């Protein structure tokens with residue numbers, strides 16, 4: 001399948017992380033870890049997770065917008 005696995009311990013792919021970031025409006029590493037399970041074992045993938053989080057937040061304009069009725 002050629003899945004791009006970021007977290008080997010928990011077998012979490014890059015696209016799973018990106019989907020979780022967008023779906024849950026995740027803006028930090030701990031939330032991403034809680035939502036996906038990635039980074040919760042050895043922690044070696046956390047640097048890659050941070051890069052994916054940063055680049056996803058930059059490429060999805062809606063992530064910048066705070067929805068007033070949720071806050």
Ligand code: FES
Nearest residue numbers: 007009042043045
């Ligand atoms: S590779 Fe992600 S927790 Fe070990």
